[in-house]
Amino acid sequence: MSPTTGAKHPAPSSRPRKPATREANRRADGAATSTSPQNQGDPTLAVPSSAPRQGDPIPAGPTASKSTLHRKILAWYDANQRDLPWREPDCPPWHILISEIMLQQTPVNRVLPVWREWVERWPTPKHLAAEGPGEAIRAWGRLGYPRRALRLHAAAQAIVERHGGEVPTDHTELLALPGIGSYTAAAVASFAFGQRHAVLDTNVRRVFARTVTGIEYPPTAVTAAETRLATELLPSHDARAARWAVAVMELGALVCTARSPKCGDCPVSDQCAWLRAGSPAHSGPARKGQAWAGTDRQIRGALLAALRKSREPLSHPQLVIEVPDSALREPTQRGRCLSGLIEDGLVEPLPGQRYQLPE
């Protein structure tokens, strides 16, 4: 849990990016005071009176100011952040981008070993772009959602072709890359280049839903109101905003968790609208779980796992052996899944009913 040291490694690049050291971040954060006149125009946080909805304007009140929220959460982050390698001050933007793609819907602990393999094997976009997509799919291992590997490979090629092999710093250009959506573009621009963006992931949305709006869970899909709220809460200065983004995420990941929030450890529990309201249960529709047994995804996963394992192309019968028993009686489903994998570019068909990862 100890903060990483900032001066251990020299910054290898002169390209614009995040502040080089944690000290620089601390300096950038130093302007925080809850009483300075410049904060008078800030929205003030208070308990919503009734029927709060995520993104409702923050009502005025004497309880706690925006800058207080900033100060407490940033201080908490300084003391409690995890020591993750992609947060090292000199971590290259490309390595940060890889981490963000891998972390989409996949827990940190499973990402760590695969990320280390990737950044060692493909230290720059050019290295990855030089190989076939099948290598990316194979090296993806069991992280899940293997189309992410395919898109990351395509992103590497686009970075080489369109940006001279350097991860673009511009949010719009990041957004144009395969596999990079609203969240990841903002995350890379913020974490790798120290820019000011509203970084709205599931953690941040949950923290704001509880502390500000007073509800247990955010809506299913990101609303315009949430984006507005996240933007309003962004600190003014780039470096501080970037640090704020990762700090709120970390709070959501470690304390303000989905199931059993550790409100006793929360730095802003005293001003949490949801807690003050008595921690009311989620009133919206139950979040639908994803079916798994017997689904196409299970079959696709089994087929692709077999191809990942084998260095040689597999025949159709060899492939069939790998799918679960429950699906053996469903050649229609199997065929649909194999076709789907081929359409997605995850599998390459060869003459004679043989298949392999794409070259």
Next chain:
DNA sequence: GAGCCGTGGCG
């Protein structure tokens, strides 16, 4: 906008 896309760990 709803549905789809993997995988594994945990309460």
Next chain:
DNA sequence: TCGCCAAGGCT
């Protein structure tokens, strides 16, 4: 045990 959930994106 088993449903829920994990730094989303794309169609």
